[in-house]
Amino acid sequence: MPSVLLEQAPAFAEVGAGLQLGPNAVRVLSDWGLMDALQACAAFPEALRVRDARSGASLGRLALGAMALVRHGQLYATLHRADLHALLLHAVQRRADAVQLRLSSRLAAYEESGGGVCARLEDGDSVKGDALIGCDGLWSRVRTQMLGEQPTRATGHLAYRGMVRAADLPPALRANVVTAWLAPRLHVVHYPVKQGDWFNVVAVVQGSLPAGDDPQAWTHDAHASDLRRVLSSACTELLTMVDAVADWKLWALNDRVPMQGAHEHARGRVALLGDAAHPMRPYLAQGAAMAIEDAWTLGRLLQGTDEHASRDWPALLARYAQTRWQRNARVQARSQRNGTIFHASGPLRWGRNTAMTLLRERLLDNPWLYGGPPEPA
Numbered sequence: 333m334p335s336v337l338l339e340q341a342p343a344f345a346e347v348g349a350g351l352q353l354g355p356n357a358v359r360v361l362s363d364w365g366l367m368d369a370l371q372a373c374a375a376f377p378e379a380l381r382v383r384d385a386r387s388g389a390s391l392g393r394l395a396l397g398a399m400a401l402v403r404h405g406q407l408y409a410t411l412h413r414a415d416l417h418a419l420l421l422h423a424v425q426r427r428a429d430a431v432q433l434r435l436s437s438r439l440a441a442y443e444e445s446g447g448g449v450c451a452r453l454e455d456g457d458s459v460k461g462d463a464l465i466g467c468d469g470l471w472s473r474v475r476t477q478m479l480g481e482q483p484t485r486a487t488g489h490l491a492y493r494g495m496v497r498a499a500d501l502p503p504a505l506r507a508n509v510v511t512a513w514l515a516p517r518l519h520v521v522h523y524p525v526k527q528g529d530w531f532n533v534v535a536v537v538q539g540s541l542p543a544g545d546d547p548q549a550w551t552h553d554a555h556a557s558d559l560r561r562v563l564s565s566a567c568t569e570l571l572t573m574v575d576a577v578a579d580w581k582l583w584a585l586n587d588r589v590p591m592q593g594a595h596e597h598a599r600g601r602v603a604l605l606g607d608a609a610h611p612m613r614p615y616l617a618q619g620a621a622m623a624i625e626d627a628w629t630l631g632r633l634l635q636g637t638d639e640h641a642s643r644d645w646p647a648l649l650a651r652y653a654q655t656r657w658q659r660n661a662r663v664q665a666r667s668q669r670n671g672t673i674f675h676a677s678g679p680l681r682w683g684r685n686t687a688m689t690l691l692r693e694r695l696l697d698n699p700w701l702y703g704g705p706p707e708p709a
């Protein structure tokens with residue numbers, strides 16, 4: 333019996349922004365046989381550079397590229413979200429025998445019985461299966477039904493996101509690196525996508541959405557003048573990058589407190605995957621990577637059992653939850669901590685800069701993270 337993928341949107345599409353994928357996520361894509369497809373659309377930066385947004389001074393550097401291969405056994409990739417989405421979609425479409433894709437199918441609720449789960453759709457239709465995996469994002473309905481109403485946490489941070497063609501940038505800004513610019517109460521990150529033909533630029537500032545805007549909307553038009561005002565004391569190089577972006581979109585960043593236990597990942601025949609389980613701030617660039625790791629773990633566990641009929645789904649999903657929850661909680665906590673460090677002022681900022689000078693790459697590298705995903709427990 334094929335899996336059924338229910339998507340509320342009328343078409344598969346991704347909005348224009350970039351993603352970094354650490355070696356842990358690239359390892360999964362490679363394991364899924366998608367390395368050629370990734371190489372055809374991604375960039376593989378040589379380094380991560382950290383700079384002071386005001387003075388332009390270099391604060392730290394982590395070698396990526398070949399060094400990521402040496403240290404972590406896989407590359408560090410940066411790509412457009414639409415490209416990642418397309419390569420995953422094509423991979424699924426090649427397995428039409430195993431996965432049935434259903435668009436315009438918005439889940440309203442589910443009912444679990446001893447023998448299976450019935451997903452009820454908003455249009456009145458229903459779909460029955462052995463288990464339900466809720467990968468329905470930050471505002472997950474599956475989560476709300478499984479764990480009860482728990483409001484998301486507004487971080488008070490806004491992300492401006494835009495793209496710029498490499499050909500429109502001066503040579504110094506076209507380098508094949510991920511650059512993070514830090515200043516009190518804000519930071520800006522840019523990196524190449526589409527094999528270096530474009531750059532993705534994200535500026536995170538402290539603030540809130542204009543009154544009346546829907547925080548659940550994925551994108552809002554942003555006024556470049558607002559961003560320019562916040563960046564008034566930034567160095568010329570950073571302003572050149574920001575000014576090169578023609579169109580900005582705005583995201584309000586929400587998250588949840590880190591997971592508290594395996595019970596938040598799975599109960600009975602229902603499990604949560606990705607942002608539905610562990611939404612995080614994007615300051616470790618690992619939200620999508622953790623969703624990909626979750627999916628890989630589930631796949632490994634499914635490979636370990638043969639017949640659908642003989643699967644003990646509650647036991648399988650309990651193992652999935654045990655394998656994943658602590659790692660996801662740790663990444664959530666580290667992402668939050670990074671935000672505080674990135675936006676630091678006063679003594680914390682001084683301490684951060686000193687630590688980067690003294691500890692160099694050790695401070696920026698994450699072997700515990702990039703060496704993953706861990707095998708199922």
Ligand SMILES: Cc1cc2nc3c(=O)[nH]c(=O)nc-3n(C[C@H](O)[C@H](O)[C@H](O)COP(=O)(O)OP(=O)(O)OC[C@H]3O[C@@H](n4cnc5c(N)ncnc54)[C@H](O)[C@@H]3O)c2cc1C
Pocket residue numbers: 338339340341350351352353437438439440467468469470471472473491493534583585605606607608614617618619620621622623
């Ligand atoms: C500014 C910013 C920068 C980021 N940078 C990075 C990065 O560099 N690297 C990284 O790894 N991550 C990054 N992330 C995080 C990453 O975007 C998310 O973690 C990732 O998109 C989560 O994927 P998901 O599939 O769990 O959820 P989503 O991407 O939210 O997908 C959920 C899907 O479920 C569908 N859906 C929702 N409700 C229903 C329903 N009731 N019925 C049917 N379908 C439904 C939605 O339409 C959607 O298609 C960043 C996030 C932000 C905001």
